[in-house]
Amino acid sequence: xxxxxxxxxxxxxxxxxxxxxxxxxxxxxxxxxxxxxxxxxxxxxxxxxxxxxxxxxxxxxxxxxxxxxxxxxxxxxxxxxxxxxxxxxxxxxxxxxxxxxxxxxxxxxxxxxxxxxxxxxxxxxxxxxxxxxxxxxxxxxxxxxxxxxxxxxxxxxxxxxxxxxxxxxxxxxxxxxxxxxxxxxxxxxxxxxxxxxxxxxxxxxxxxxxxxxxxxxxxxxxxxxxxxxxxxxxxxxxxxxxxxxxxxxxxxxxxxxxxxxxxxxxxxxxxxxxxxxxxxxxxxxxxxxxxxxxxxxxxxxxxxxxxxxxxxxxxxxxxxxxxxxxxxxxxxxxxxxxxxxxxxxxxxxxxxxxxxxxxxxxxxxxxxxxxxxxxxxxxxxxxxxxxxxxxxxxxxxxxxxxxxxxxxxxx
Numbered sequence: 217x218x219x220x221x222x223x224x225x226x227x228x229x230x231x232x233x234x235x236x237x238x239x240x241x242x243x244x245x246x247x248x249x250x251x252x253x254x255x256x257x258x259x260x261x262x263x264x265x266x267x268x269x270x271x272x273x274x275x276x277x278x279x280x281x282x283x284x285x286x287x288x289x290x291x292x293x294x295x296x297x298x299x300x301x302x303x304x305x306x307x308x309x310x311x312x313x314x315x316x317x318x319x320x321x322x323x324x325x326x327x328x329x330x331x332x333x334x335x336x337x338x339x340x341x342x343x344x345x346x347x348x349x350x351x352x353x354x355x356x357x358x359x360x361x362x363x364x365x366x367x368x369x370x371x372x373x374x375x376x377x378x379x380x381x382x383x384x385x386x387x388x389x390x391x392x393x394x395x396x397x398x399x400x401x402x403x404x405x406x407x408x409x410x411x412x413x414x415x416x417x418x419x420x421x422x423x424x425x426x427x428x429x430x431x432x433x434x435x436x437x438x439x440x441x442x443x444x445x446x447x448x449x450x451x452x453x454x455x456x457x458x459x460x461x462x463x464x465x466x467x468x469x470x471x472x473x474x475x476x477x478x479x480x481x482x483x484x485x486x487x488x489x490x491x492x493x494x495x496x497x498x499x500x501x502x503x504x505x506x507x508x509x510x511x512x513x514x515x516x517x518x519x520x521x522x523x524x525x526x527x528x529x530x531x532x533x534x535x536x537x538x539x540x541x542x543x544x545x546x547x548x549x550x551x552x553x554x555x556x557x558x559x560x561x562x563x564x565x566x567x568x569x570x571x572x573x574x575x576x577x578x579x580x581x582x583x584x585x586x587x588x589x590x591x592x593x594x595x596x597x598x599x600x601x602x603x604x605x606x607x608x609x610x611x612x613x614x615x616x617x618x619x620x621x622x623x624x625x626x627x
Contacts, residue, residue, distance in 0.1 A: 274456025
């Protein structure tokens with residue numbers, strides 16, 4: 217249609233009206249997926265990603281594509297394809313879909329219906345103010361036209377220059393009046409409350425808001441139907457990574473209302489977690505008060521903290537941070553075991569200035585022949601000067617192998 221040179225409407229009897237034809241054309245264009253900036257959405261497809269055709273990159277503004285390899289992700293690769301720039305964003309789709317779906321269900325609540333009614337009332341007040349200002353502008357221009365007409369009629373016809381100037385002013389005033397009247401006629405009429413939510417419609421929306429989550433979870437809706445329902449209320453979703461562990465989402469609803477949502481996302485390491493330092497201080501404080509790892513993890517989760525790869529705090533995360541600061545729940549965790557009459561591997565390694573691996577490697581390859589203690593499961597050497605001397609000779613290459621009997625362990 218953009219290439220038509222001439223279009224004469226309603227010349228011949230039509231099967232459908234022109235308005236219907238334009239709506240159909242718009243639907244056909246929207247069903248064709250174009251993944252460029254501000255292009256069409258495409259029809260809902262059976263893929264897992266709910267925001268297909270609706271999600272945009274919050275950094276460059278282009279539409280994001282979907283990648284199902286190794287999980288569901290939203291990918292912004294337009295600049296990469298066109299200009300070989302690095303990929304703009306690479307975001308997990310499941311967490312984004314869940315958050316948008318939560319906002320979608322919340323939009324069907326009575327609270328949101330009250331907000332809608334208030335928005336309708338605010339728009340009606342704005343329209344009334346604009347209409348009143350336009351009417352006053354038309355009234356003022358009509359006065360200027362009448363004044364210019366009187367001035368022109370009262371001028372002496374022999375004074376041609378003055379008459380021409382007054383006639384020109386009269387024509388300008390008439391043009392401005394015509395434009396203002398056109399704007400006034402084309403302006404939408406102030407709402408009289410017809411668009412407000414009726415009690416019947418409010419009851420239907422409330423029932424839908426209560427039943428739809430259950431219907432959604434039961435699998436009674438196909439993926440195409442779920443996406444179509446989302447498109448009834450959501451126009452687009454713009455997402456960008458506001459921090460290493462947080463996404464900022466801008467949900468644009470039908471009617472141009474906007475919701476800003478913050479979404480925490482998993483990160484690969486504790487160093488990438490923005491609240492790692494604050495969480496560490498809370499762990500140290502709670503541990504000093506005598507709390508164990510599990511209790512601390514539950515308390516920190518309630519305070520809004522989380523582990524890097526989870527949306528809650530794991531006891532293992534608490535333990536890792538605690539051990540990094542040298543805080544042990546039991547003393548034997550930080551000190552080698554001391555067994556009377558015997559030397560352990562850590563003690564020998566410190567005395568010989570070798571690594572523990574050096575000793576374990578020679579035990580496993582048979583260079584040092586010794587059996588683990590049956591009670592403790594440890595390799596126990598005789599606590600005698602001869603033991604250290606023999607191991608030093610083995611370390612220095614004087615001896616090729618050593619054998620320690622089991623009698624000292626049984627004594």
